[in-house]
Amino acid sequence: APPNYFRAQRVEIAAAYSGFKLTKAKYEPGKTDSTLVKKGFPAGCLPAFESGKEQLFEANAIAQFVANEQLRGGSGNSANVAQFANWSDATFVPPMTAWVLPCLGVTRPDAGQIEAAKAQVAAGLKFLDSYLATRTYLVGERITLADVAVACDLLPLFQHAMGPEQRRPYANVSRWFNTLVNQPEFKRILGEVKLADKAGEFSQARYDQLRQQSGGKKDDKKQAKKEEPKKKEAAPKKEEPKKEATATAADESEKKKEDKDPFAKLPVGTFNMDEFKRVYSNQDIKTVAIPYFWQNFDPEHYSLWYCEYLYPEDLRLLFMSSNLIGGMFQRLERMHKHAFGSMVVFGENNKSTISGLWFWRGQGLAFELSEDLQVDYESYSWRKLDPKSDEAKKLVEAYFLHDEGDFGDKKFARGKIFK
Template identity: 30%
Template sequence: MSQGTLYTSATPRCKPVQALIKKFNLDITSVEASTVADFTKKFPLGQIPAFVGPKGFQITEEIALLYYIADLIPCEKAKAALKGKTEAEKTQVLRWVSVANTNLFSAIFGNILSIKGLTPFNKRDNDARFATIEKYASVYEQRLKTHTYIATEKISLADLQGATTWTAAFSTIFGPESKAKYPALVRWLNTVVASELGQLVFADFKYADKALAYVPPKKEKKEKAKKPDQQPKKDAKKADDAAAAPAEPKKPKHPLELLGKSSFVLDEWKRKYSNEDTRKGALPWFWDNYNPEEWSIWKVEYKYNDELTMTFMSNNLVGGFFNRLTASTKYMFGCLVVYGENNNNGITGAIMIRGDDYVPAFNVAPDWESYSYAKLDPTKEDDKEFINNMWAWDKPVVVNGENREIADGKVLK
């Protein structure tokens, strides 16, 4: 009997779990989450990895899933080594798994994404994250000066999880100077990478020749238009022929332009939303005029909420996403909110787009695939209430049956 299905992606969070499945030949099927149409229905938070076991039993959150998969290992000796033999060892393993998977992980990948330009780059935020990473590196260094492995005397889940995080740093944002600065950390990392279990996860790992650095995008230079009298004489006949030829149809500047003019006037709605009370004036007008044959409304959620830290940084991430949607804003309206508190928050919201296909509206932003999209049906009371709440910002967001207060947000208009 199958032990379940693991939903994965390219995120490093999947690596430790996949390594255990492969090493101990567990009967678990791995499926790329992006190929599953109803993934966000099964897992509303969109977090990866995710798992469905016998009789529909579900797990999200990598640490919980890592421990569940470890419990499926048939060899008790191997299981004890990975999770710890005594209660003290088990506590240390869980402690160091958590250390590697929370603030440290968020800081490292926050900098990798921003330096690569996949999220907005802010030097102040970048420096603050580096300070966090250096602090954690010092803690690991001190521990590993006197211990072969991070939690116990054998390779455990803590080493597997920790190496997942630190290989990401040393292959990108940590250069040779960091290798020299933290010799005990590097010695431990080399040991874990070279182990039998480590080779299932880190076989392609290489230290960066130099630290990854942010390169501001180059501004394109506009060519100066030539004056009429500067046109070469030899091109005069070509110009005359071109003038005589029938004009080619004007190509649309945006794919959604092909849908034509809408009976629902978006600019009028945006003025209503900006100038009138949302609940009393704007929303009643909206539902009186909204045309579902011309527009659709989508629930948009950030896929990696578990990597978010400070709420203001999450809000900055939303702002950067909206800035990169500029080419589509004449065909869109909506809000994304940040709910929760520092080091425990998420991003969700409702965005209306022209037409019935979300891709042309969103794919103008390079980071659009960092979000999940689920179509909402305003004829359903729950969906309509969600839209109203996201656009009014006056009620908590319900996440897994729990009310989470809105901390911040942005309006796309």
């Protein structure tokens, strides 16, 4: 794993508790990733672990392997331990990327993404604080991997983004967190943990320094800002004579339906999205899923789109780029029933790009159907594809096949499927 990688720290802490002799191989950006793929590991999955014939990827699985029975929760609590580790990864890691990386100067801040990240983190901490009100640890009366995993996920937030005022509402979480990081086993790996003494802020100087170190150019402007697409101004409404409210129960019901599902007003069409996703998940993609897609695609009611990330110069480590995609997917939860997407990170650390292929119900940009879908999409260029074109055929095959796709001279690093 990369040095000081927060996903690997839980593995090291678990080994510190159990006494497992863990040897850390030197991580060389680009070279190590290629070596791991040749050994049979999925592209971009870090940390990676080998012990004899055993090969494991993903932090929680490796931590469980090196842990002792106490940390695993025993036979009666192992499911509860896994529950918290998985919940934490889904709840805190994606928003942490959007919030913490600008504070470190790794990426430029995106106000919309940061506000969404703060809201998601706050919701997770509120639940955690309530849960810990009557408990010392998350599962049982002793430290388990549940505590280790959640604490490691929160560490970057507490160290670089959340100041004392932002942590104050979560007294139970703070008490629990401080108890953990002051344990000898935690200290052996993390050292003395110093929490942020003020809310994290973006530093242009730090950003420029990191860009120069990675071979990028320093921003010419004192405070570089991304050019945001101009929003159309609504035409002034004509004054009309006031009418008495005549909303019926049916009107209210229809409005609630639209609020719940942004796609409610669009024609349904003939394409069965659920069935396609079942085929894609359970059948061979090249010989079954792709033919199924073209045989059943409804171009009158569905559309194909290609996207590219607009700011590749901001991308640093590959796992951070992957986390950007993960955060975007979480914020598009309401599109799941009506959309499918394949997003891919190409290249290597400090030299990568992101692009993807999507299709969804409707002919326009789906994100414009609801404000809560618009947090991320303006960071990408979007181009509608002609489903009859050779380009569309090639892109569908490549992006649907994902890590087995033919992307020409682009080097597949890692990716995620929205389904």
